[in-house]
Amino acid sequence: MENRHEHVLLMAHPTSGIAKSIMAGMALVALAGNVGAAENSGKPVQVIEPDITPREITQARIDSEFFELGVFAGVLSIDNFSTEPVYGVSAAFHATEDFFLQFNYGMSEAGLTSFEELGGANIRLLTDSDRDYTFYNFLVGYNIFPGEVFFSDKLTFNSAFYLVAGVGNTEFGGENNFTTTIGTGFRIVPLDWVTFHVDFRNHMFQSDLIRESQLTHNIQLSTGITVFF
């Protein structure tokens, strides 16, 4: 059944493009009028019934474990000074199976140089507050030898031997020093979310604190516990 507008269109036999477009324009105007009329009468005009079933997209919250937070404690051999306890915190992000980024913050306190010990109580090269040794660094790590540890007949833990390298700051003797850190470590994973580490690190910086400027090697040997979440 044709309505008024269709009737207009069906009756027309346009001979040129211009006529066609005029007709189309007229039809549109008429259609708009019709829609307006329909709105006025309160009935919606259903032109085409959509044949679409909406896609249901659900975002599953899969528990992921990328971050590792932990504490460490050990010994730090401060070049030209003594070997002292060191402790600190670490945070890591495991980007892939092979690579991770790690941030460390640690502190220690230097003892006496051999010169100070031999020279007696009157000779002090640094004040007590300048003996504080604090450092932080950003390291990139590579799990070079992933593997397993066969602890006993029934206990097997995942493990990895890894390399780290990076840069950071060491505040010692009242000075800030650009520090390059390289090291190795061994990680044992007793549970999916807990790990134990043993780390060996060399913190290197140029220092002229007590003698001519030289590259000092400050060796850290520490062990730590971290949790994944």
Next chain:
Amino acid sequence: MTVTKAVRTTARPKRTPRQLFGAFAMIPWLVIALGTAPVRAEEPTPVVEVLDPFIEMHTAPGRGYPVFHVIEHGEQVELLKRKTNWYKVRASAGETGWTKSTQLGRTLQPSGLPADLPEVSHGQYLESSWRVGFTAGQLEQSPSFSLTVGYRPLTWLGAELEAGKIYNQSVTSDYYGANLIIEPLHRWSVTPYLLTGYSRFAFDARQKVVLSSLDDASGVALGGGLGYYIGRNFLIRAEYRVYSVSSNSESAGLSEWKIGMNTFF
């Protein structure tokens, strides 16, 4: 529509910025966390159907760990957790193991739609991603390092905040800056980018050197570099920048090389 195509066109993988903030918020509660870490929100674990002829289950999340079970085409898999690019899954028979994410990319949801684990070029998945990292470099003769936090609102444009230190022989400098990174090409794993930024420098004389006063300086940086993407969320970048630094009436041109490690989520 082929399955591969469907996989490509589905939504981006979910990201975990919330977990990052959670990470920092949790630092003081570490001791408590040690006792309670595995507690998670109770939600039904997602289940997908395997499309490949089979997928392999490893004993641990790593390529070298032995395969002890396979899940065949058409079977259901429950996704339990994710660690780097590995998923811990449970087969319908009850075995639990680890599967590489690329294998799980070819699976179907119960609704028949492809599961959303797409393998796309990095430009697409980096949109609206966060990225953190650090750089090490050399400004003229002085070593430097910085920490960067960035956000990428568009596939080709990112913004980055940077805080770093420069170690000159007589002064150390703390600097803070903001950079815009333009990275329009994503076809290759090595991607060129352009960078422009503004930085402020504060100077601190080293203890043994006496200098009258050190005013702050500001600088405009222009640079470019190459990024190399390792896997889905690890980026190594090599960068060269030219700074125009001005303090009071003086200004100087400085150049800097940088190598950066970034990760994004």
